[in-house]
Amino acid sequence: MPKYQAVRGTKDILPAESARFQHLEAQARALFRRFGYEEIRTPTFESVDLFQRSLGETTDVVQKEMYVFEDRGGRKLALRPEGTAGVVRAFIEHHLSQTHPFCKLFYVGPMFRAERPQAGRYREFWQVGAEYFGNASPSADAELLLLVQTLFRALGLSDAHLKINSLGDQNCRPKYLDALTAHIKGLLPTLCEDCQRRAEKNPLRVLDCKVDGPKLVNVPTIDQFWCDDCRTHFGKVQHLLKRAGGAFDVVPRLVRGLDYYSRTVFEVTSSALGAQDALAAGGRYDKLVKELDGPDVPALGFAMGVERAIQALQAAQKPVPGPGLGALKVFVAALGEPASDRAFALLQELRQDPELAARAAVIEGGFFEKKLGAQLTIADRLVASHSVILGEEEIQRGEVTLRTMKTGAQERIPCKELVSRLLTLTPLA
Numbered sequence: 001m002p003k004y005q006a007v008r009g010t011k012d013i014l015p016a017e018s019a020r021f022q023h024l025e026a027q028a029r030a031l032f033r034r035f036g037y038e039e040i041r042t043p044t045f046e047s048v049d050l051f052q053r054s055l056g057e058t059t060d061v062v063q064k065e066m067y068v069f070e071d072r073g074g075r076k077l078a079l080r081p082e083g084t085a086g087v088v089r090a091f092i093e094h095h096l097s098q099t100h101p102f103c104k105l106f107y108v109g110p111m112f113r114a115e116r117p118q119a120g121r122y123r124e125f126w127q128v129g130a131e132y133f134g135n136a137s138p139s140a141d142a143e144l145l146l147l148v149q150t151l152f153r154a155l156g157l158s159d160a161h162l163k164i165n166s167l168g169d170q171n172c173r174p175k176y177l178d179a180l181t182a183h184i185k186g187l188l189p190t191l192c193e194d195c196q197r198r199a200e201k202n203p204l205r206v207l208d209c210k211v212d213g214p215k216l217v218n219v220p221t222i223d224q225f226w227c228d229d230c231r232t233h234f235g236k237v238q239h240l241l242k243r244a245g246g247a248f249d250v251v252p253r254l255v256r257g258l259d260y261y262s263r264t265v266f267e268v269t270s271s272a273l274g275a276q277d278a279l280a281a282g283g284r285y286d287k288l289v290k291e292l293d294g295p296d297v298p299a300l301g302f303a304m305g306v307e308r309a310i311q312a313l314q315a316a317q318k319p320v321p322g323p324g325l326g327a328l329k330v331f332v333a334a335l336g337e338p339a340s341d342r343a344f345a346l347l348q349e350l351r352q353d354p355e356l357a358a359r360a361a362v363i364e365g366g367f368f369e370k371k372l373g374a375q376l377t378i379a380d381r382l383v384a385s386h387s388v389i390l391g392e393e394e395i396q397r398g399e400v401t402l403r404t405m406k407t408g409a410q411e412r413i414p415c416k417e418l419v420s421r422l423l424t425l426t427p428l429a
């Protein structure tokens with residue numbers, strides 16, 4: 001076993017998997033753009049206080065899962081466990097509500113949580129996420145949910161299942177929490193240690209307990225407590241979703257692991273995943289911007305776990321094209337030492353050719369000190385469809401030899417016709 005290995009809970013994304021990441025990101029970016037979102041990149045670490053205040057002091061993420069450290073200046077920092085807090089901080093810091101009253105931002109980046117690693121759960125993982133500021137209308141909720149559904153459809157994950165709920169607001173949720181707490185009190189001695197702790201500080205989280213689930217079948221649910229405004233808002237979200245053909249289930253026991261949510265919350269799961277079956281999650285957080293000392297701006301958003309989406313795609317055996325697949329790949333080889341300098345120059349010329357660049361052609365080569373046979377073996381290993389061979393004779397005549405790798409057929413063509421000829425070639429399937 002090598003002495004140095006990736007730290008527990010982290011992993012290397014090797015080229016084959018990286019190609020899947022790129023494909024997925026490219027689809028997400030194209031879709032975000034179509035829905036009017038622009039990219040934001042925020043730092044991977046922030047003041048620890050930002051996460052405590054936004055995600056909630058009593059959440060598992062803040063209590064047990066943050067990578068917290070002190071920098072050399074004694075500042076208390078944390079690696080971001082999620083993207084929303086940093087985006088909200090940036091939204092406030094740069095006064096984006098003034099320049100972008102309806103501000104739609106997306107991000108792609110790594111997040112860090114010191115959770116117990118298992119399949120689909122990492123300590124460093126990637127999220128693709130979006131945040132939408134300034135729109136309190138239920139149509140914004142429906143629009144975001146449709147964006148999420150369109151994303152999973154574009155990725156080919158047709159079994160992605162959308163569950164939605166409303167967590168109420170500051171008017172109705174406290175009444176529900178009282179009723180829930182009273183109900184849980186009776187069960188307290190029979191509940192697990194985690195739930196006993198949560199019952200007092202964060203009773204909603206008890207509903208999420210995997211251990212105590214069966215004991216909680218009769219707990220009151222939030223739908224019995226929604227105030228008129230919350231009920232109307234959620235009703236309208238569902239109505240709009242149905243009209244636009246969105247498929248979903250209302251799950252009144254659905255809660256989230258982060259405290260900033262109000263009203264609509266949702267989760268997308270996949271049966272192709274194991275215990276960690278959440279592909280994406282999100283919801284409305286109308287009070288968070290104000291709570292972080294910003295303007296009173298409503299907001300909502302979601303994030304998708306990239307590793308999990310890729311895992312679900314693999315489980316569904318969806319072919320994910322890598323960026324190189326289907327691209328024209330040409331190998332430049334030299335026959336004999338004297339031709340190698342000219343071959344080296346040709347390699348660079350082809351790489352700089354704008355028409356080949358527009359075709360995303362891959363130009364390989366550079367092993368000119370090897371024998372021609374050895375160079376062509378490398379070309380085969382790199383799955384080049386054609387090789388351009390340059391020997392002294394070719395140089396003298398102003399020609400190159402073009403070899404079709406699959407058949408071994410070779411022909412001489414004038415050097416100045418090389419690019420236009422390469423552009424007519426069909427890449428390997």
Ligand code: HAM
Pocket residue numbers: 081082083084113115120121122123124125126127129130131257258278279280281282283300301302303304305306307308
């Ligand atoms: P979250 O539910 O904590 O929400 O995470 C969103 C998604 O990130 C999950 O559904 C899952 O796919 C992925 N994920 C979470 N933890 C891990 C892990 N340890 N390993 C691999 N994947 C993981 C949020 O983060 C919110 N910021 C979403 C949001 C945006 N809400 C409003 N705006």
